[in-house]
Amino acid sequence: MGVDNYFRRQACRKLACESLFPNPELDERVKVWEKVSGRKINYYVGDVKNYPFLLRVFKEFQPEVVIHYAEQPSAPYSMINRDTAAVTLVNNLISTLNVTYAVKEAELLDCHIIKLGTMGEYGTPNIDIEEGWLDIEYRGRKDRFLFPRQASSLYHTTKIHDTDLLWFYVRIWGLRVTDLMQGPVYGIFTQECQLDKALRPHFNYDEIFGTVLNRFIVQAVAGYPLTIYGKGNQKRGFINLLDTLQCVYFSAMKPANPGELRIFNQITEVFSINELAEKVQRLGNNLRYQVKIKYVKNPRVEKEDHYYNPKFTGLLELGLEPHLLSDGVIEDMLKEVYDLRKFIRKDAIFKGISWR
């Protein structure tokens, strides 16, 4: 059972930054999926913010697990102006509130909620980043808290909000929740999209909805200098698209306990932005793309030199088998995007949405 309000497609259309290749609508995608897999997915085009709608869906379908992907997912989008900030706040908080209430009011307290968080909730603290929780000893007394969070965009701040919101309802209602602190995702391919191109996920390469490595790949192919924000020493934890799906799968197969907010850091490797740019440049040049790098004034407000040591063992213990960022992975992405190069719109690549 799927629910989609087409928010991202519509926002991309409005902001002229659509996916590299066109994607069919949900009705066609489920038909294709049924043809190649023999399995039928029911779906609604509807909005998770609409509580009566969501409650009806929950009562009818009686889910054992909910994968809550219904959030406005872009940091730059949330920083365009007051209205996109408000859309982000209301969408992300009300969708999360509605999912928790629907689980409660449909009497599905055993239903496992898997929620997409972000590594950006932690920011770049000067201490090691644990998986969600921190034992603090202070003046001879001890307690365990959510890891202190400090995000660097309004969007990331709404994800902090969500974590607090879920933690509250977990404590009072005994919900089962897994919150996946995902790092920037890269990749074009999933196992399913090898079966039919209509099953490919969106692939954004613009500054609003595109993540950094995907952007660099398209920029390399397009002869557009790789845009590094500020010094490029910013470090983040990254994950292959294939692995994000594994993480959700393994989380669903081994649910959180009742009354547990289980938090995993969903990354497999840490790189600086410079390291990613150098990889793409080197491998792009091997393919004769003549890749340039351009350092641009950082449109964001973030530390450009910082300590970064996040832990990420929980999902490995659950069974995740990482697809690491090998040269081959980057080469495959470069080649795929090269085949799709007629779709690249250079004007979508960089607009410089400023945090200030």
Add this chain to the structure above:
Amino acid sequence: MGVDNYFRRQACRKLACESLFPNPELDERVKVWEKVSGRKINYYVGDVKNYPFLLRVFKEFQPEVVIHYAEQPSAPYSMINRDTAAVTLVNNLISTLNVTYAVKEAELLDCHIIKLGTMGEYGTPNIDIEEGWLDIEYRGRKDRFLFPRQASSLYHTTKIHDTDLLWFYVRIWGLRVTDLMQGPVYGIFTQECQLDKALRPHFNYDEIFGTVLNRFIVQAVAGYPLTIYGKGNQKRGFINLLDTLQCVYFSAMKPANPGELRIFNQITEVFSINELAEKVQRLGNNLRYQVKIKYVKNPRVEKEDHYYNPKFTGLLELGLEPHLLSDGVIEDMLKEVYDLRKFIRKDAIFKGISWR
């Protein structure tokens, strides 16, 4: 300059839990104030959630300080159902977002935002509660974070959200913000209301909008047993209404620095609920009210035995001269409520809104 959307009056009317005595509308209150003080306050009846309205007010009036009291302030209200939870989330977050954006877009970055937070953001941790911030040393490295927060209602959780929201915009835009972590307020009187009864603040004695000591006072006068939730060992920091106004005054007189989120714990004493009930019972019995105490099943989910050691020196250093909870203060409240006893509606006192 004042802005009011009459939310609380309307909510109290709808939920049949209005203020003990009727309060005139804003237009009459400002007329009375002008008569007794010679000072004119302009005001709008309007909603801070309406951004174009708020921005216009800010551009016209060019405030040097904004006192942001525009939040849905009741924990039980936020726990009635999905809709009151959603109203609380959207009202509190969008009003705070709008105030920050209006300051930015009206080019008033020097304007000092004073925001009402709550001690409830901290919950009841097993370590000392500092004023807003905590220096954490972990595995040989150090950083300073917002004090870890864990609230015990949806309303209190939205106040955590606000603190995170303000802290984000303080960092990127250099706003000046003071966040006042207020404990439960008690009291009927302000200096201004001695000049004319039309200037009295609302006085709620119901479980939704009434705070615990005010409720106990009315229950004592009404011959209604003092309703203690659970064991009554819950400790909180309390403050006299007179002192809350001092705290706002002193905060305004000495603003936060640009780029500073200054946090004060706005309380003057710590009591357990049992201690408050015993005081009201003893002093009520002296006045021959025959005060009974009734332990009711706790409708909330909260620790009933816990460590509680909050710091609260910042506002004292700024100049706050506390009015502590003496027997005389309680006796004056009991007498005032006795004079107003004809207004008490017993059915408004307790309805048992459950957290579960």
